[in-house]
Amino acid sequence: MKDLAFRVVHLIVVLFGVSVLTFLLIRLIPGDPALAIAATTGNVDPATLDRVRESLGLNLPLWEQYGRWIGGILQGDFGTSFRTNQDVATAIGDRLPVTLHMVIMAQIMSLVIAVPIALYVAPRRDRAADRIIAAVTFALQAIPNYVLAIFGILIFAVTLGWLPALGYVPLSEGFWASTVSLLIPVSAISALLIAMYIRALRGSMIETLQMEYMLVGKSLGYSRRRLLWQFGLKPSLPPLITVVGLNFGVLFGATVVVEVICGIRGIGTLLLSAIDSRDYVVVQSVVLVFAVAYVLANFAADIVHLAIDPRVRATA
Amino acid sequence: MTDSPASLTASIPVDTRGIRDRRIPGVTVLSMIWMALLVVLVVLQPLLPLADPATPDYSAVRLPPFTDWVHPLGTDQLGRDILSRVISGAEVSLAVGLGSVLIALVLGTLIGALAGYFGGGTDRALGWVIDILLAFPALIAMIAITTFLGPSLVTLILALGVVSVPMVARVARSAARTYAHRDFVQAAKAMGTSEARILTRDILPNIAITVLSFGITLVAIAIAAEGALSFLGLGVPPPQASWGGMMNEGRAHLRNAPWIVMVPAIVMCVTLLAINFIADWLGRGSDRRGSHV
Numbered sequence: 001m002k003d004l005a006f007r008v009v010h011l012i013v014v015l016f017g018v019s020v021l022t023f024l025l026i027r028l029i030p031g032d033p034a035l036a037i038a039a040t041t042g043n044v045d046p047a048t049l050d051r052v053r054e055s056l057g058l059n060l061p062l063w064e065q066y067g068r069w070i071g072g073i074l075q076g077d078f079g080t081s082f083r084t085n086q087d088v089a090t091a092i093g094d095r096l097p098v099t100l101h102m103v104i105m106a107q108i109m110s111l112v113i114a115v116p117i118a119l120y121v122a123p124r125r126d127r128a129a130d131r132i133i134a135a136v137t138f139a140l141q142a143i144p145n146y147v148l149a150i151f152g153i154l155i156f157a158v159t160l161g162w163l164p165a166l167g168y169v170p171l172s173e174g175f176w177a178s179t180v181s182l183l184i185p186v187s188a189i190s191a192l193l194i195a196m197y198i199r200a201l202r203g204s205m206i207e208t209l210q211m212e213y214m215l216v217g218k219s220l221g222y223s224r225r226r227l228l229w230q231f232g233l234k235p236s237l238p239p240l241i242t243v244v245g246l247n248f249g250v251l252f253g254a255t256v257v258v259e260v261i262c263g264i265r266g267i268g269t270l271l272l273s274a275i276d277s278r279d280y281v282v283v284q285s286v287v288l289v290f291a292v293a294y295v296l297a298n299f300a301a302d303i304v305h306l307a308i309d310p311r312v313r314a315t316a
Numbered sequence: 317m318t319d320s321p322a323s324l325t326a327s328i329p330v331d332t333r334g335i336r337d338r339r340i341p342g343v344t345v346l347s348m349i350w351m352a353l354l355v356v357l358v359v360l361q362p363l364l365p366l367a368d369p370a371t372p373d374y375s376a377v378r379l380p381p382f383t384d385w386v387h388p389l390g391t392d393q394l395g396r397d398i399l400s401r402v403i404s405g406a407e408v409s410l411a412v413g414l415g416s417v418l419i420a421l422v423l424g425t426l427i428g429a430l431a432g433y434f435g436g437g438t439d440r441a442l443g444w445v446i447d448i449l450l451a452f453p454a455l456i457a458m459i460a461i462t463t464f465l466g467p468s469l470v471t472l473i474l475a476l477g478v479v480s481v482p483m484v485a486r487v488a489r490s491a492a493r494t495y496a497h498r499d500f501v502q503a504a505k506a507m508g509t510s511e512a513r514i515l516t517r518d519i520l521p522n523i524a525i526t527v528l529s530f531g532i533t534l535v536a537i538a539i540a541a542e543g544a545l546s547f548l549g550l551g552v553p554p555p556q557a558s559w560g561g562m563m564n565e566g567r568a569h570l571r572n573a574p575w576i577v578m579v580p581a582i583v584m585c586v587t588l589l590a591i592n593f594i595a596d597w598l599g600r601g602s603d604r605r606g607s608h609v
Binding site: 013014017021026142143144146150151153253256257260290291 | 451585
């Protein structure tokens with residue numbers, strides 16, 4: 001329990017630090033949002049600029065601006081975009097589901113591909129299949145997802161014409177159409193995940209296979225498939241669960257370039273356009289969403305680790 | 317929270333087949349040859365009989381590769397020679413990769429070694445800072461730094477270097493921690509050796525291979541990140557060629573001139589693979605040392 005309390009304190013400190021860092025770093029970016037807004041009304045005299053600054057709260061001292069922002073977020077108010085006057089929570093709410101769809105689909109696709117492969121190669125350690133898979137995963141994790149996305153567009157959209165090159169069809173317009181529209185970007189993102197998941201599960205599965213109860217199971221005549229899937233898989237899962245959990249935290253920030261290349265209006269492209277227009281409120285809120293996702297995923301992975309592995313609990 | 321990924325990799329059994337095998341594997345040799353070739357081409361760039369990478373030639377626009385001896389790898393949408401642009405882009409990638417990793421290695425090792433060696437309060441304080449920095453999306457930090465300083469090669473190196481510091485620090489910290497309580501360090505302490513001397517003579521040489529092999533992986537990550545920034549318009553400013561910039565500009569011509577994208581994409585992939593093979597081979601070297609203790 002003491003350990004858990006420490007982790008919660010740690011979580012809060014890290015979240016606080018990240019929010020301060022986000023707030024300050026974004027104010028480093030040159031360009032005056034008040035000037036940009038006043039320019040759209042064609043009225044850039046000093047009096048107008050002051051009025052705009054006042055209405056945005058930009059005339060207040062930094063710590064007070066920060067306090068207002070965080071205070072608002074804690075009450076569920078993310079503020080209003082400088083540029084579009086749209087409620088930031090609504091803007092994020094519009095875009096987050098698109099990226100979330102990509103991330104969840106990538107996770108499912110990666111697990112569906114990686115788990116059977118890992119279970120296939122683990123008992124065949126160092127044999128031909130294992131080495132081929134090791135080489136493929138090595139290559140997959142070296143190549144950046146945006147290069148894979150371009151290869152995917154060139155092969156499956158431009159040359160073969162099987163898949164759309166650009167755009168996202170929302171889930172509301174049909175599961176199949178939506179899935180097809182995401183196949184290229186999600187595959188590009190999944191390559192690295194598949195490699196990570198195969199490595200994680202293969203490694204722990206090899207350890208599990210050395211346990212004595214596996215030998216007992218084998219001598220009792222259980223089939224290899226049953227030994228692997230029914231007895232071996234569950235105790236081998238903790239490392240895989242940790243990596244999958246951590247990826248939920250990292251993936252939101254990792255899809256930005258793929259979103260740009262595949263013309264998907266997700267949270268990454270929202271962030272980019274907000275940076276372009278110096279829309280502080282949107283930028284800092286989106287970055288905070290990324291950071292919170294990362295921190296919570298880490299936290300959750302730790303907790304799950306504690307919960308399923310008694311050895312960690314004993315030493316912590 | 318700090319240790320889960322590290323402890324995770326530690327739980328994966330180490331491949332010990334390499335202990336007996338002291339020869340350098342074939343792929344590693346090929347990788348080294350490829351990297352050496354890139355370096356030589358970049359250095360000899362001004363002497364080679366190549367078209368200027370930045371000069372457009374509107375009489376030879378979108379020439380396919382292997383059709384013209386003047387432009388062996390073809391030309392792009394402005395008629396610029398792709399081979400010379402790829403070599404010129406290699407210069408950017410190598411500079412960004414090596415420069416940023418050098419910054420990250422120096423600062424990260426320093427911070428990580430201090431935290432891991434001294435432990436206690438220093439470690440905890442630095443641990444918090446590292447965690448906060450790691451939670452902050454690296455891409456955003458790079459965008460903020462590049463928009464603040466204005467896009468240039470130096471900015472890219474600085475931005476990528478700064479962003480990589482916490483990653484190196486984390487690796488150096490956990491490596492230093494495994495040595496901080498070892499007998500030879502305790503013995504040095506008992507003999508009254510100064511902390512500074514223990515750090516430089518006992519800790520640093522021992523964590524060097526671990527940190528360096530991670531540093532080589534980081535070179536690959538930095539080169540990939542440079543490409544990503546180019547897609548967002550934050551790479552080196554044109555007309556300077558860079559692999560990411562070439563891919564980004566050629567994207568619009570994927571249908572009628574795919575080679576504009578494919579050539580830099582393939583060169584980038586081969587380079588990243590080569591760097592990873594070298595890092596992997598070096599990393600096995602460090603495992604070999606670890607497995608005998």
